[in-house]
Amino acid sequence: MTTAQKEAHRVVIVGAGFGGLETVFGLAGAPVQITLVDRRNHHLFQPLLYQVATASLATSEIAWPIRYLVRARPDVTTLFANVTGVDAGQKRVLLDDGDALPYDTLVLATGARHAYFGHDEWEPFAPGLKTLEDATTLRRRILVAFERAERETDPARLAALLTFVIIGAGPTGVEMAGTIADLAKDTLAPDFRNIDTRKARVVLVEAGPRVLAGFPEDLSAYAQRSLEEIGVEVVLGQPVTECSADGVMFGGNWLDAKTIIWAAGVRASPAAEWLGVPADRAGRLEVLPDLTVPGHPDIFAVGDTVVIADANGKPVPGIAPAAKQQGRYVAALINARLNGRTLPPFRYKHAGSLAQIGKRKAVIDFGRIKLRGNLAWWIWGIAHIYFLIGLRNRLSVALSWLWIHARDQRAARLITQGSSKVVW
Amino acid sequence: MTTAQKEAHRVVIVGAGFGGLETVFGLAGAPVQITLVDRRNHHLFQPLLYQVATASLATSEIAWPIRYLVRARPDVTTLFANVTGVDAGQKRVLLDDGDALPYDTLVLATGARHAYFGHDEWEPFAPGLKTLEDATTLRRRILVAFERAERETDPARLAALLTFVIIGAGPTGVEMAGTIADLAKDTLAPDFRNIDTRKARVVLVEAGPRVLAGFPEDLSAYAQRSLEEIGVEVVLGQPVTECSADGVMFGGNWLDAKTIIWAAGVRASPAAEWLGVPADRAGRLEVLPDLTVPGHPDIFAVGDTVVIADANGKPVPGIAPAAKQQGRYVAALINARLNGRTLPPFRYKHAGSLAQIGKRKAVIDFGRIKLRGNLAWWIWGIAHIYFLIGLRNRLSVALSWLWIHARDQRAARLITQGSSKVVW
Numbered sequence: 001m002t003t004a005q006k007e008a009h010r011v012v013i014v015g016a017g018f019g020g021l022e023t024v025f026g027l028a029g030a031p032v033q034i035t036l037v038d039r040r041n042h043h044l045f046q047p048l049l050y051q052v053a054t055a056s057l058a059t060s061e062i063a064w065p066i067r068y069l070v071r072a073r074p075d076v077t078t079l080f081a082n083v084t085g086v087d088a089g090q091k092r093v094l095l096d097d098g099d100a101l102p103y104d105t106l107v108l109a110t111g112a113r114h115a116y117f118g119h120d121e122w123e124p125f126a127p128g129l130k131t132l133e134d135a136t137t138l139r140r141r142i143l144v145a146f147e148r149a150e151r152e153t154d155p156a157r158l159a160a161l162l163t164f165v166i167i168g169a170g171p172t173g174v175e176m177a178g179t180i181a182d183l184a185k186d187t188l189a190p191d192f193r194n195i196d197t198r199k200a201r202v203v204l205v206e207a208g209p210r211v212l213a214g215f216p217e218d219l220s221a222y223a224q225r226s227l228e229e230i231g232v233e234v235v236l237g238q239p240v241t242e243c244s245a246d247g248v249m250f251g252g253n254w255l256d257a258k259t260i261i262w263a264a265g266v267r268a269s270p271a272a273e274w275l276g277v278p279a280d281r282a283g284r285l286e287v288l289p290d291l292t293v294p295g296h297p298d299i300f301a302v303g304d305t306v307v308i309a310d311a312n313g314k315p316v317p318g319i320a321p322a323a324k325q326q327g328r329y330v331a332a333l334i335n336a337r338l339n340g341r342t343l344p345p346f347r348y349k350h351a352g353s354l355a356q357i358g359k360r361k362a363v364i365d366f367g368r369i370k371l372r373g374n375l376a377w378w379i380w381g382i383a384h385i386y387f388l389i390g391l392r393n394r395l396s397v398a399l400s401w402l403w404i405h406a407r408d409q410r411a412a413r414l415i416t417q418g419s420s421k422v423v424w
Numbered sequence: 425m426t427t428a429q430k431e432a433h434r435v436v437i438v439g440a441g442f443g444g445l446e447t448v449f450g451l452a453g454a455p456v457q458i459t460l461v462d463r464r465n466h467h468l469f470q471p472l473l474y475q476v477a478t479a480s481l482a483t484s485e486i487a488w489p490i491r492y493l494v495r496a497r498p499d500v501t502t503l504f505a506n507v508t509g510v511d512a513g514q515k516r517v518l519l520d521d522g523d524a525l526p527y528d529t530l531v532l533a534t535g536a537r538h539a540y541f542g543h544d545e546w547e548p549f550a551p552g553l554k555t556l557e558d559a560t561t562l563r564r565r566i567l568v569a570f571e572r573a574e575r576e577t578d579p580a581r582l583a584a585l586l587t588f589v590i591i592g593a594g595p596t597g598v599e600m601a602g603t604i605a606d607l608a609k610d611t612l613a614p615d616f617r618n619i620d621t622r623k624a625r626v627v628l629v630e631a632g633p634r635v636l637a638g639f640p641e642d643l644s645a646y647a648q649r650s651l652e653e654i655g656v657e658v659v660l661g662q663p664v665t666e667c668s669a670d671g672v673m674f675g676g677n678w679l680d681a682k683t684i685i686w687a688a689g690v691r692a693s694p695a696a697e698w699l700g701v702p703a704d705r706a707g708r709l710e711v712l713p714d715l716t717v718p719g720h721p722d723i724f725a726v727g728d729t730v731v732i733a734d735a736n737g738k739p740v741p742g743i744a745p746a747a748k749q750q751g752r753y754v755a756a757l758i759n760a761r762l763n764g765r766t767l768p769p770f771r772y773k774h775a776g777s778l779a780q781i782g783k784r785k786a787v788i789d790f791g792r793i794k795l796r797g798n799l800a801w802w803i804w805g806i807a808h809i810y811f812l813i814g815l816r817n818r819l820s821v822a823l824s825w826l827w828i829h830a831r832d833q834r835a836a837r838l839i840t841q842g843s844s845k846v847v848w
Contacts, residue, residue: 041571041839060482065837067615077617080571080839099575132840147465147504151523191491193501392827392835396820403816411816413489415465415504416556 012103019303019323020109026331052135112304115267160256168264169206178358207239289345302326432457436527443727443747444533450755476559536728539691592688593630602782631663713769726750
């Protein structure tokens, strides 16, 4: 800590996801000294993470070094470190190496992990999708299943290798199922000799009554029809009751499957535990209307690690625009407080929901306007490229998508972090 | 195996590097049934691997799924499998899962790994660079060193974190040293607050009397001068005698360094052991002038796993063009034999040697023509883009290089496969 840092109002922001980063951006020009801490060195564009898992995009196309993103901001120090707790009494963030970061204002933007709700033992068999490593792990498992199938002669084992089960039919599950179906049907088919990859089974299993439960019913029905058209088997109303290295059980039936993907739920980071404050069943911190933590007016929490109601009393969804709005609000409120003012409570404005279904379709719910099909897919694609950071990544993703759509060629079909030996 | 495969002449090719792949390409149209086996699912453009290790390129920009590269060739079956040996008596390649691949002609193109020549215990401290995982491991170590330095307050530990030692001043060592210097001086400098990355020490240690020993002396001298101009410390004639997690010993002196990179030597794959035939000190198979293995006229070996003399009695260098020429020769000889003919012995034609030195310089030795400096760098860059496979990767690499040179921004500064915790 330099002397200059000690004089300014110290803001510590934990987590450089959408919420944390937006707080930093919103504090530009404010008389504060910011420390941005993350246990990763990169900000991740999670909405496209499933495209890394399905070999469509490279890791570097959707991730940026955090300190690069704030390089022009001398008021921001980026730390690559693991936070282990908060000492709210002494106003310090505790790091795993014994260091502590003093703060005047703390912003917790620590996100969520996928969660198995009492079945943590399923994680090795049904990995989820939250980090770049999750994505390259899933990519490896999907690609290795096809490689193994190419050499398998036993029909039962072959069927299990060519069966892909996705658990959970929210946006991530729908997008994974659709893209794996495309991968099997278009990209991989000409490359194999002994198997017909087009015969791979992609099974999307959902405990609830419909896919994309957050969308209007007609868009859910359209999404289901579109998935079925590209060969995805949609199973509704059947919770998974068992998961192993060999398959899954749902609706009382066992399905042999070597690749199982978990898209059924998330659990918040331990931010609520750090502070010893109330959390909901998913571990999300119950913040006050100004996004402060109850009893801690100098601690804010934003994004997937919190639960808060919108104007209609419904929970604000765990999506990037919500986290960004919260980050912007917190930055504005910190600014206001430094000027001796305050702000009315946070109000979430829902801009819309989007989900891609397979290669050339999407559904979009803008509230009054609902879109589906090819036009929705174009808007989906343009919106996602727009929200990427920097011209280089925009060009690179556009180039990758061009190749996928024009030539069915996916650039990132790499099995790494393990030779052919290291799976199963 | 289908019936059709049993009827044709069966060629098994082990390894889909430059040599193996070129053999496949050369056999297009031949009345053969090819099985291409590799323990990786991707062909790797090794000449640019150091750019992945230094965050300049993404893994998918220099690697292609093998079966994608031969998708238009129904005569080629690609297998993702580990070869454990060759049963030359029964003419079968043995796989680690107990399977065996019968062959009429076998081509061993199994490459080389970096080697420590009696000091295997150095590997954890001084990783080398041969695979994509090697490259992402080095990238992680280099980037984590700067991250750790940003938080270090002890001057001695800080100096060790900002000292990068590259052992071996062949092309890989020179290219790594130059690029790390650029990374520290240009790309990273604006992103850090507590350290001045431009003060990082990059030390290139070579046991022999000059850098780039395979090049003419004037180009070696130029390369050394150019490295020194961008701040690389070049140490010649001093073999490394000790390596640990804390540094290296050379010339009787100890240097504290947290990042050590091994570029001092390679060892051939165990192909010679599989066959029980003579090998040189580096494990390279001593093939006959027609690239067959002594005593095994139906087994060829090509690329880095063999040693053979050129027309001047000098060993053919372990570079991509040499492996490709050998692959093409083997394909032609297999073709000739199937037509009851033979071919004169293999003759290596040396097209030239190239090495990049830092961001905008290179040396090129075309024999009669020698080039250095900026023009050489342009030729180096164009040649490497030309030799990449496919328009997409060419565009993508060109885009990445444009950003590096116009904006000092390296796209792939990602620390993956391990959180901030997992190093040291």
